[in-house]
Amino acid sequence: MVAKITPEIAKQDGYKFGFNDNDRATYKYRTEKGLSEAVVREISSVKGEPQWMTDFRVKSYHHFLERPMPTGFWGGNIQNYELDFDDIYYFARASDRAEQDWSDVPEYIKDTFDKLGIPEAEKKSLIAGVGAQYDSEVVYHSIREDLEKLGVIFVDTDSAVRDYPEIVRQYFGTIVPPADNKFAALNSAVWSGGSFVYVPAGVKVDIPLQAYFRINKENMGQFERTLIIAEEGSYVHYVEGCTAPSYSSNALHSAVVEIIVKKGARVRYTTIQNWSTNVFNLVTKRAAAYEDAVMEWVDGNLGSRLTMKYPSVFLMGPHAHGEVLSLAMASDGQHQDAGAKMVHVAPDTTSTIISKSVSRGSGRTSYRGALKVHAGAARSKATVRCDALLIDQQSRSDTYPLMEVEEEQVNIGHEASVSRVGEEQLFYLQSRGLSEVDATKLIVNGFVEPIVKELPMEYAVELNRLIELQMEGAVG
Amino acid sequence: MADTLLTIEGLTVSVEGKQILNGVDLAVGRGEVHAIMGPNGSGKSTLANALMGHPRYQVTGGTVRFKGEDILALSPDKRAQRGLFLAFQYPMSIPGVTMVNFLRQAMKAVRGEDVPVREFREKLFATMKLLKMDQEFARRYVNEGFSGGEKKRAEILQMGILDPDLAIMDETDSGLDIDALRTVAEGVNALTTPKLGVVLITHYQRLLNYIKPQFVHILYQGRIIESGGPELALQLEAEGYDPVIEKYAPALVAATGEKA
Numbered sequence: 040m041v042a043k044i045t046p047e048i049a050k051q052d053g054y055k056f057g058f059n060d061n062d063r064a065t066y067k068y069r070t071e072k073g074l075s076e077a078v079v080r081e082i083s084s085v086k087g088e089p090q091w092m093t094d095f096r097v098k099s100y101h102h103f104l105e106r107p108m109p110t111g112f113w114g115g116n117i118q119n120y121e122l123d124f125d126d127i128y129y130f131a132r133a134s135d136r137a138e139q140d141w142s143d144v145p146e147y148i149k150d151t152f153d154k155l156g157i158p159e160a161e162k163k164s165l166i167a168g169v170g171a172q173y174d175s176e177v178v179y180h181s182i183r184e185d186l187e188k189l190g191v192i193f194v195d196t197d198s199a200v201r202d203y204p205e206i207v208r209q210y211f212g213t214i215v216p217p218a219d220n221k222f223a224a225l226n227s228a229v230w231s232g233g234s235f236v237y238v239p240a241g242v243k244v245d246i247p248l249q250a251y252f253r254i255n256k257e258n259m260g261q262f263e264r265t266l267i268i269a270e271e272g273s274y275v276h277y278v279e280g281c282t283a284p285s286y287s288s289n290a291l292h293s294a295v296v297e298i299i300v301k302k303g304a305r306v307r308y309t310t311i312q313n314w315s316t317n318v319f320n321l322v323t324k325r326a327a328a329y330e331d332a333v334m335e336w337v338d339g340n341l342g343s344r345l346t347m348k349y350p351s352v353f354l355m356g357p358h359a360h361g362e363v364l365s366l367a368m369a370s371d372g373q374h375q376d377a378g379a380k381m382v383h384v385a386p387d388t389t390s391t392i393i394s395k396s397v398s399r400g401s402g403r404t405s406y407r408g409a410l411k412v413h414a415g416a417a418r419s420k421a422t423v424r425c426d427a428l429l430i431d432q433q434s435r436s437d438t439y440p441l442m443e444v445e446e447e448q449v450n451i452g453h454e455a456s457v458s459r460v461g462e463e464q465l466f467y468l469q470s471r472g473l474s475e476v477d478a479t480k481l482i483v484n485g486f487v488e489p490i491v492k493e494l495p496m497e498y499a500v501e502l503n504r505l506i507e508l509q510m511e512g513a514v515g
Numbered sequence: 516m517a518d519t520l521l522t523i524e525g526l527t528v529s530v531e532g533k534q535i536l537n538g539v540d541l542a543v544g545r546g547e548v549h550a551i552m553g554p555n556g557s558g559k560s561t562l563a564n565a566l567m568g569h570p571r572y573q574v575t576g577g578t579v580r581f582k583g584e585d586i587l588a589l590s591p592d593k594r595a596q597r598g599l600f601l602a603f604q605y606p607m608s609i610p611g612v613t614m615v616n617f618l619r620q621a622m623k624a625v626r627g628e629d630v631p632v633r634e635f636r637e638k639l640f641a642t643m644k645l646l647k648m649d650q651e652f653a654r655r656y657v658n659e660g661f662s663g664g665e666k667k668r669a670e671i672l673q674m675g676i677l678d679p680d681l682a683i684m685d686e687t688d689s690g691l692d693i694d695a696l697r698t699v700a701e702g703v704n705a706l707t708t709p710k711l712g713v714v715l716i717t718h719y720q721r722l723l724n725y726i727k728p729q730f731v732h733i734l735y736q737g738r739i740i741e742s743g744g745p746e747l748a749l750q751l752e753a754e755g756y757d758p759v760i761e762k763y764a765p766a767l768v769a770a771t772g773e774k775a
């Protein structure tokens with residue numbers, strides 16, 4: 040018997056890639072700017088969706104309208120920004136369908152992907168499959184044949200609705216219901232693309248599944264929807280990397296990620312987010328971990344103007360373990376409001392949150408964490424550790440830990456630190472020939488190392504490079 | 516001195532508005548070893564830090580010439596690139612940065628060009644072997660969790676990798692056990708070349724038994740009050756600082772206007 044996340048439980052959960060091929064990107068299809076029920080229905084109809092999905096979208100749209108901007112737990116004060124929902128394209132399509140074969144992918148899209156290094160990654164066969172999100176829809180998907188033989192499904196979510204309707208319908212919207220928050224409702228209404236991963240019982244996917252996302256059109260919202268189901272005793276590592284060219288007007292990225300980790304299964308979800316600094320990145324990521332299951336979020340936030348993201352794990356079965364490794368870096372004008380939520384529902388569950396943030400110039404980072412232990416979640420153990428590093432005098436970092444414990448037999452540890460790059464450390468490194476900038480970079484790289492070392496090799500290298508670019512002020 | 520490496524004249528240094536060095540003169544040539552001794556708080560580390568360019572140590576007067584160039588306007592990294600090295604009395608730890616990564620970057624920075632991986636590795640492991648350091652140290656984070664003695668060894672490892680022209684060692688012997696002292700001293704001797712000048716800051720004769728100085732200087736209240744040969748250190752070991760200080764007391768009174 041698998042426990043469900045009831046509305047009650049859910050409620051308590053209070054590189055600069057400067058190129059863009061916009062000129063050549065002739066969208067085959069695009070809705071008009073702005074949002075209405077007609078636009079929502081149009082998206083569903085263009086995709087040829089079944090009625091239940093159309094209904095789901097329309098209902099979500101109305102919920103979005105009724106819902107106020109998030110306050111309370113959400114921290115980024117989104118209402119203070121000029122975010123005009125009517126100034127956004129909610130759907131665009133660059134090519135007709137998800138391509139199965141690299142040779143079918145349009146030439147200009149290939150160029151862009153070449154710059155992102157995807158074909159190289161493929162060649163090296165470091166990856167099990169690549170899903171690339173070009174604007175709203177996934178245009179290229181490949182998966183290794185042996186995984187297919189094992190019954191692993193890795194497709195874009197639109198294809199999944201068409202080809203695996205029973206599985207999708209069973210789980211879609213169960214972990215993050217449209218009524219969860221305004222942005223979840225928005226995503227539920229206009230979602231497009233994202234990945235669908237299904238791992239059958241006992242199957243261990245030994246290399247990471249990867250997807251690349253970009254926002255490539257001015258005022259193009261990106262509302263991908265990812266659903267991962269790990270059956271009993273299975274394992275999968277999903278990696279999502281985001282890069283976006285810079286644009287002058289506001290872009291909105293509002294994704295929903297739902298993960299179901301069944302008994303004894305383990306899922307790791309890694310994100311490196313490097314949106315251009317005009318993007319609002321408002322993402323709802325949530326997982327349910329059942330008996331003996333392990334869910335790990337590795338979440339790196341470098342880009343965007345404002346990020347509000349708190350990956351969460353609902354520990355639904357005994358001995359389930361949840362982990363969030365969060366890294367945030369904010370440079371001038373950026374606010375990273377990131378953190379984690381752990382909800383202990385079942386007894387003997389454990390969770391770890393490690394958060395590291397770096398603020399530079401006028402950048403601001405906030406750690407926002409929620410820890411909830413339900414009555415009956417006896418012998419639960421939770422550890423929270425957040426460290427902030429400030430580079431400049433005006434840099435800012437805040438910590439907002441929220442704790443609600445209804446069970447007496449628990450073990451909770453919380454540690455937090457804020458430090459500034461020290462003069463003595465800088466002098467020490469400079470006395471070894473390193474310039475002040477290089478010395479600072481090295482200190483920052485060392486600070487984030489505990490998170491970086493959890494990343495797949497090529498991502499670790501890329502992340503260090505992005506951090507260095509930010510430290511040089513070359514990004515943003 | 517024919518081949519003077521470092522020439523300090525009338526150096527005065529303040530920390531937080533308080534004058535610590537009151538006019539230091541010192542000349543160090545290539546191939547020479549100078550020992551600087553003196554009671555706690557006399558200004559030895561201040562001299563070392565000021566020479567390396569620590570931002571908190573303000574040079575208020577005097578000159579420092581290194582290889583013929585006035586280095587006082589240079590940032591610490593530029594001084595290191597010119598061939599100056601300081602082995603710290605209290606080395607800093609840099610969490611998350613491995614020794615191997617740090618040393619590679621430092622070597623590249625000091626040389627001003629990329630160092631082939633192979634050459635770097637050979638030099639690293641040869642120097643570690645010389646200092647009897649386990650190769651595992653290369654993977655550890657810089658000074659993080661190192662024992663006092665391990666930190667001092669790691670400083671000399673850095674000196675070996677960076678191959679300076681002038682090495683200032685600030686109490687490298689403190690914190691070392693008897694065997695480690697010998698290992699490190701022998702390491703320093705092995706790294707010593709005719710081009711290298713050495714300034715050893717120490718409290719104890721035992722280091723000087725291994726690394727033999729030609730010159731010994733006594734720093735007291737921010738001044739070098741006595742200079743001599745190796746016998747001066749032996750005399751200090753036997754008699755302490757009092758006889759030397761007494762001898763200079765009248766001069767100090769005249770200079771500072773108060774009784775030493």
Ligand SMILES: Nc1ncnc2c1ncn2[C@@H]1O[C@H](COP(=O)(O)OP(=O)(O)OP(=O)(O)O)[C@@H](O)[C@H]1O
Nearest residue numbers: 530531535553554555556557558559560561562571
């Ligand atoms: N950063 C600093 N801030 C304040 N005072 C300082 C600072 N650095 C040095 N001083 C003061 O300057 C004086 C000389 O200190 P210094 O460290 O140079 O002595 P030292 O000769 O190296 O002593 P020791 O033998 O104990 O290492 C001391 O009185 C010390 O308190």
Ligand SMILES: [Mg+2]
Nearest residue numbers: 559560561604
């Ligand atoms: Mg000292």
